[in-house]
Amino acid sequence: xxxxxxxxxxxxxxxxxxxxxxxxxxxxxxxxxxxxxxxxxxxxxxxxxxxxxxxxxxxxxxxxxxxxxxxxxxxxxxxxxxxxxxxxxxxxxxxxxxxxxxxxxxxxxxxxxxxxxxxxxxxxxxxxxxxxxxxxxxxxxxxxxxxxxxxxxxxxxxxxxxxxxxxxxxxxxxxxxxxxxxxxxxxxxxxxxxxxxxxxxxxxxxxxxxxxxxxxxxxxxxxxxxxxxxxxxxxxxxxxxxxxxxxxxxxxxxxxxxxxxxxxxxxxxxxxxxxxxxxxxxxxxxxxxxxxxxxxxxxxxxxxxxxxxxxxxxxxxxxxxxxxxxxxxxxxxxxxxxxxxxxxxxxxxxxxxxxxxxxxxxxxxxxxxxxxxxxxxxxxxxxxxxxxxxxxxxxxxxxxxxxxxxxxxxxxxxxxxxxxxxxxxxxxxxxxxxxxxxxxxxxxxxxxxxxxxxxxxxxxxxxxxxxxxxxxxxxxxxxxxxxxxxxxxxxxxxxxxxxxxxxxxxxxxxxxxxxxxxxxxxxxxxxxxxxxxxxxxxxxxxxxxxxxxxxxxxxxxxxx
Amino acid sequence: xxxxxxxxxxxxxxxxxxxxxxxxxxxxxxxxxxxxxxxxxxxxxxxxxxxxxxxxxxxxxxxxxxxxxxxxxxxxxxxxxxxxxxxxxxxxxxxxxxxxxxxxxxxxxxxxxxxxxxxxxxxxxxxxxxxxxxxxxxxxxxxxxxxxxxxxxxxxxxxxxxxxxxxxxxxxxxxxxxxxxxxxxxxxxxxxxxxxxxxxxxxxxxxxxxxxxxxxxxxxxxxxxxxxxxxxxxxxxxxxxxxxxxxxxxxxxxxxxxxxxxxxxxxxxxxxxxxxxxxxxxxxxxxxxxxxxxxxxxxxxxxxxxxxxxxxxxxxxxxxxxxxxxxxxxxxxxxxxxxxxxxxxxxxxxxxxxxxxxxxxxxxxxxxxxxxx
Ligand SMILES: Cc1cc2nc3c(=O)[nH]c(=O)nc-3n(C[C@H](O)[C@H](O)[C@H](O)COP(=O)(O)OP(=O)(O)OC[C@H]3O[C@@H](n4cnc5c(N)ncnc54)[C@H](O)[C@@H]3O)c2cc1C
Ligand code: SF4
Ligand code: SF4
Ligand code: FES
Numbered sequence: 001x002x003x004x005x006x007x008x009x010x011x012x013x014x015x016x017x018x019x020x021x022x023x024x025x026x027x028x029x030x031x032x033x034x035x036x037x038x039x040x041x042x043x044x045x046x047x048x049x050x051x052x053x054x055x056x057x058x059x060x061x062x063x064x065x066x067x068x069x070x071x072x073x074x075x076x077x078x079x080x081x082x083x084x085x086x087x088x089x090x091x092x093x094x095x096x097x098x099x100x101x102x103x104x105x106x107x108x109x110x111x112x113x114x115x116x117x118x119x120x121x122x123x124x125x126x127x128x129x130x131x132x133x134x135x136x137x138x139x140x141x142x143x144x145x146x147x148x149x150x151x152x153x154x155x156x157x158x159x160x161x162x163x164x165x166x167x168x169x170x171x172x173x174x175x176x177x178x179x180x181x182x183x184x185x186x187x188x189x190x191x192x193x194x195x196x197x198x199x200x201x202x203x204x205x206x207x208x209x210x211x212x213x214x215x216x217x218x219x220x221x222x223x224x225x226x227x228x229x230x231x232x233x234x235x236x237x238x239x240x241x242x243x244x245x246x247x248x249x250x251x252x253x254x255x256x257x258x259x260x261x262x263x264x265x266x267x268x269x270x271x272x273x274x275x276x277x278x279x280x281x282x283x284x285x286x287x288x289x290x291x292x293x294x295x296x297x298x299x300x301x302x303x304x305x306x307x308x309x310x311x312x313x314x315x316x317x318x319x320x321x322x323x324x325x326x327x328x329x330x331x332x333x334x335x336x337x338x339x340x341x342x343x344x345x346x347x348x349x350x351x352x353x354x355x356x357x358x359x360x361x362x363x364x365x366x367x368x369x370x371x372x373x374x375x376x377x378x379x380x381x382x383x384x385x386x387x388x389x390x391x392x393x394x395x396x397x398x399x400x401x402x403x404x405x406x407x408x409x410x411x412x413x414x415x416x417x418x419x420x421x422x423x424x425x426x427x428x429x430x431x432x433x434x435x436x437x438x439x440x441x442x443x444x445x446x447x448x449x450x451x452x453x454x455x456x457x458x459x460x461x462x463x464x465x466x467x468x469x470x471x472x473x474x475x476x477x478x479x480x481x482x483x484x485x486x487x488x489x490x491x492x493x494x495x496x497x498x499x500x501x502x503x504x505x506x507x508x509x510x511x512x513x514x515x516x517x518x519x520x521x522x523x524x525x526x527x528x529x530x531x532x533x534x535x536x537x538x539x540x541x542x543x544x545x546x547x548x549x550x551x552x553x554x555x556x557x558x559x560x
Numbered sequence: 561x562x563x564x565x566x567x568x569x570x571x572x573x574x575x576x577x578x579x580x581x582x583x584x585x586x587x588x589x590x591x592x593x594x595x596x597x598x599x600x601x602x603x604x605x606x607x608x609x610x611x612x613x614x615x616x617x618x619x620x621x622x623x624x625x626x627x628x629x630x631x632x633x634x635x636x637x638x639x640x641x642x643x644x645x646x647x648x649x650x651x652x653x654x655x656x657x658x659x660x661x662x663x664x665x666x667x668x669x670x671x672x673x674x675x676x677x678x679x680x681x682x683x684x685x686x687x688x689x690x691x692x693x694x695x696x697x698x699x700x701x702x703x704x705x706x707x708x709x710x711x712x713x714x715x716x717x718x719x720x721x722x723x724x725x726x727x728x729x730x731x732x733x734x735x736x737x738x739x740x741x742x743x744x745x746x747x748x749x750x751x752x753x754x755x756x757x758x759x760x761x762x763x764x765x766x767x768x769x770x771x772x773x774x775x776x777x778x779x780x781x782x783x784x785x786x787x788x789x790x791x792x793x794x795x796x797x798x799x800x801x802x803x804x805x806x807x808x809x810x811x812x813x814x815x816x817x818x819x820x821x822x823x824x825x826x827x828x829x830x831x832x833x834x835x836x837x838x839x840x841x842x843x844x845x846x847x848x849x850x851x852x853x854x855x856x857x858x859x860x861x862x863x864x865x866x867x868x869x870x871x872x873x874x875x876x877x878x879x880x881x882x883x884x885x886x887x888x889x890x891x892x893x894x895x896x897x898x899x900x901x902x903x904x905x906x907x908x909x910x911x912x913x914x915x916x917x918x919x920x921x922x923x924x925x926x927x928x929x930x931x932x933x
Contacts, residue, residue: 036626037681039725040634054705097706100695100759102714102721109708127721133633134721141694175674204629237574237605240631318631321650322605431617474621479588480675483621 001168001183001406005031006398008169008184009391010156010211013041014132014383015362016190017139019351022391023188024146028398030391032143033151033171033182035206035485039140042192042204043383046132047243047314049114049124050384051377052089056106057113057122062086064120069378070553072118072274073342073371074512075529076224079551081349081367085378088385093125096384101138103127104311114248116376118274118560124377129243129314132380154180155485156210158414159187159218160406165356166218168406170414172485177478179415181406185398188390189215189345189360190383194496196489198338198446199438202234202241211364213492215345216499220353221535223366223546225496226504227342227513229374230447232278233298234337240322242315242334244376246300247271249311253278254297254331255290269560276373276513277560279336283447286335295333336447340379342370342513343503346533346546351390357397361390368531371548372512422484427472430490433464437490441497449504449516458501465494499541503532506543525555575604577657579611583623584666586673595664602653608665609637609648612677625677632790635724638731639677640666645728647790668731670740683740684727687747691766695754698761713758720753720798722791729785729795741774745785745795748776752798755805767806776802 007023009016012034023030032038053060065086070077097103097111104112104126116124127134143150153174160168160181168183191211195203212222232253233242247253253271255261265281266273273281282296300308305328308316312327319325319332345360347353347367353360362383369382444457468491475483509524510516533544580599586592600614609627616623626636630649637648641663656663671679729745736742743751751770754760770776776799785795806812 036628036634036636040626040628040636042629042634044724045629045631045633094705098695098697098702100754100757102717102757103706105709105711105714109710109713111706112711130633130722133724137721144689145694175680204631204634206628237603238630314633321632321652429617429621475624477589477622480624480678482624483616 001411002180003031004168004183004404005029006184007031007186007188007391007394008033008182009188009190010034010169010214011041011190011192011362011364012038012143012150013043013190013192013362014135014139014380015043015192015365015387015390016041016188017136017143018384018387019188019190019359019361019391019394020148021139021142021146022388023395023398024148026392026395026399028395030395031149031151031182031184033154033156033169035153035155035174035210037152038143038150039136040206041136042207043380044133044136045202045204045241046135046380047129047241048116048245048248049126049131049377050093050135050380051116051119051123051375052093052125052381053086053121053123054090054093054111054113054125056110056125060121060123062089065089065123067553068119068123069369069375070371071556071558072373072375072378073369074276074373074523074558075525075553075555076227076368076371076511076531076548078349078368078371078549079553080549081369083551084349084389085369085382085385088388089381092381092384092388096135096138099138099142101127102134114245115272116248117244117272117278118269118375119272119377124245124248126245128310129245129312135380135384151180151182155488156191156214157418157488159214159358160410161218161355162405162407162410166358167404170411172418172481172488174480174482174485177481179411179418181411181414183404183406185401185404186357186359186394188351188394189358189364190362190387190390191364193341193363194493195338195341197438197441197493197497197500198228198239199435199442200234200237200239200335200337201438202231202239202337202339208489208493209341209364209496210489210492211360212344213495215353215355215358215360216495216534216536218355218358219535220355220358221346221533221544222343222496222499223346223531223533224343224368224372224503225341225499225534226507226532227370227372228338228445228500229275229340229342229370229513230279230336231339232275232282232336233332233334234339235319235323236293236295236333236335238322239337240318241337241339242298242319242332243312244275246298246312246315249300249303249307251303252299253282253334254299255285256292257290261285261290261296266560273560274373274558275339275376276515279447280515282334282336291335292333295335297331298327298334299331300327301329301331338442338446340370340374342366342368342372342374343500346531347390349389350393351386352393359390359394361387365390366531372514421471421487422473422476424470424472427470428467429474430468430471430487433467433471434490434493437461437464437493437497441500445497445500445504447515448518449514450518451505451516454501454505458498458505461494461497461501465498468494495536495541499534502541502543503534506532523555523558529555576601577604577606577654579606579653579657580662581608581611582662582664583615583676584664585623585676586667588673588675597662604654606653607649608639608641608646608651608653611653612648612665623677624675633724635726638668638726638728640668640731645669645731645788647726647728650790668727670730670733670736671727679727681727684725684730684744684746687743688725688750690743691747691751691754691770692762693750693754695757695760696762697759700759700761707759709758716801717753717756719793720749720756723749723753723793723795724791726790728788728790729793732784732788734782734784735778735780739774739778742778743770743774743776745779745789745799748779748802749793749795749798752802755802763805764809764811767802767809767811770802771806771811776806 006028007030053065115122154171158170189211194209195201344366351359444453509528
């Protein structure tokens, strides 16, 4: 064993760092482990903002926030978890500000808040269009202040299970090479999303769902895996995100006829309708021939140069570099792209999983506050509130329980498995499998879903998994061998794709991000107001169900 | 055959281009370095990072470089293109290919190379940590909710808050090349992010520290950091703002601060920088004598006007007005700094008969224009 800690947090984005800070402040010996440096985490790419009912821009309260979230989730969110989030959100945001987060300000010097999709009040606190960047840096500052150790550029690969509980992590040390085992009384997964399953995605290269797959492999179930959110405004061809903040500031969505087509789909909320609604509207416009080269147009011109410079500077830069379009003069071509995984490791409201000693928080977890559709600005809030709660709970448990054991046999098995992959000399390089997976997921498990296509995708993934068995890694060295880690990531992605497909097939209704207009166009609360739960058995995923927690809001029709 | 075409609509094959780049490969285990040429087909929209991905996938899986966000925000992909630091995900390849140029890609400078394009960022981070980069409210009682601070009060640190810690500035820093202990542009920009923050109560302690050896006055004002920063942080401006704050707070124990003060006095009285007096005024007579040889050398090459009689510039009134402006800025400390140093740098360069265009405006990969052309 390389080292031992009370708490080991795998992942150092907003969720991971917030968890580590909470565990440290309770007195636990906590360490972070991250495959990229903490400030490189994809939380830093969040642009639009973070939701809390501060009431700085209007009369607002946590209950309104909770209702919007429940409704946004298409009544698949667990209402107890949602209430916890919305109650805690204001204080959690104030704390970030007191740590130094550079928020945009109101006239009277308070944290500014802007309107965001499907929110009844302007509730999204923001830092221009670099909110995530500001939060990642303020959290890292607090990590530095507390001298919390971080295993940077360590790729976590397997969870160590002994005596029926999770006792650490086996990781590949990128800078020096070699497998290292790190023991811990509790492990918190905070590894983020899995957007790399799709070819057009707003997610970073690092978003490969590692934590979800690691949990799955040790028998911990994943919840609502079919729920992948498509963001309505991503840039072709790479999927770089154009923030919802644009629409919050008043931007229009136009089709090839120059019409604000949302009149047809969400006449009241228009551009501020929920993401799933807008993504489907766009896809319909594109499919019915009213797109512009497979895109629709996001028009900011009427906002004026000043407002664009001041509030949407980063967006303008992205649009100019990646699409060659200056939004001051031209509309930006956008289309739906894979953005956020509502599904993830099944946890309770403290981030605890079904396996003793294992926790999850942030995008890799499913508490679930987002249900079938996440509201913009709620994901960052979730990372902070549930990161904090998981960190605190894991630390308390760790301090009360004393032993850690990484059996040598576990290390030896991991070593053997890795050698098996590294020593393979001929076979296929992973990239073609990776590209094919992402392209076909986009085509067959995208904004709209069809029984036949989902089944076909299941066969495609089975074929790709077959090919993956013979995959070969070019780099056999020890120094910065990310050729190896990228191959391991692909292994994770393939299993997650399988989980998504079986869950998607099982949900025979349309709810939130799961739209089946051809065979099950309606929401079916009687049969499907429950979570899918998928566990790995005999080398394949099995679907089960678990109820949705309802506290005060009965399902109603969701219109915007 | 895809089974999804009936829904998503088939997309036409995207236009591609032939890209050639040369990469300095480095193997830290053997210490071997080699410049290798790669030629691949890439989509026309590809940036440098996409090209590296294609090479790693299809040509050589051992090529090492960092990446994550591919949207200029995570700071992973700093590297050099034709000798200047860039973010690989920000550099479009099409214009370079169209010019028929074959750019040379190498690891960033001023940091040890780990492998190929990956550098060891530890020295970078230890300098960031040396800035005590976290908010220190001092004796102020923390508020129950948020601190009250107007947007105007927060604006002065807006640019510094954009820093993504990519290291491009450090890679090109002139001063760091000769003094590896120099705190450097990224760390000092981070320092100003706190000094300029109305919520921070430790600005005097911070300024004292940043004024010590290897601190702000060791910057040679080469402006390479401003030119190379992909996020518009302009770290040199942050250093200037730290200097102004130091002088305003009376923290001038460093030679650099004295130097700056004399500079101001000199321009006011004569309209010229009396360089011959600058050294004795800032360093005292003894060390000035040590530098006489250097000064005489300069004088011989016509770089310094002879000290007597003091030469008064024709537009001395204009210089005095400038001085008053400076004084005004001085009183307001960092808030008074005109963010125009970069513009001045540009003028300087042209005056020196060097590049006619600012280096930052020259796209990496472009052949530099011959001087005077
Ligand atoms: C472009 C974009 C914009 C967004 N904008 C908003 C917004 O405005 N508001 C909002 O609320 N939400 C937004 N979101 C969503 C939100 O940003 C994310 O859901 C959230 O930041 C995820 O945080 P996280 O801490 O869970 O994961 P991440 O920040 O992704 O961090 C994951 C961490 O895990 C580490 N890791 C992963 N795998 C391993 C492994 N195998 N071994 C070791 N370490 C590992 C990574 O290194 C990283 O440190 C946006 C998302 C995107 C993609
Ligand atoms: S201006 Fe100063 S900090 Fe910037 S690169 Fe030059 S010497 Fe370094
Ligand atoms: S100042 Fe600019 S170049 Fe330097 S680290 Fe920050 S973003 Fe990078
Ligand atoms: S990959 Fe993130 S800055 Fe280039």
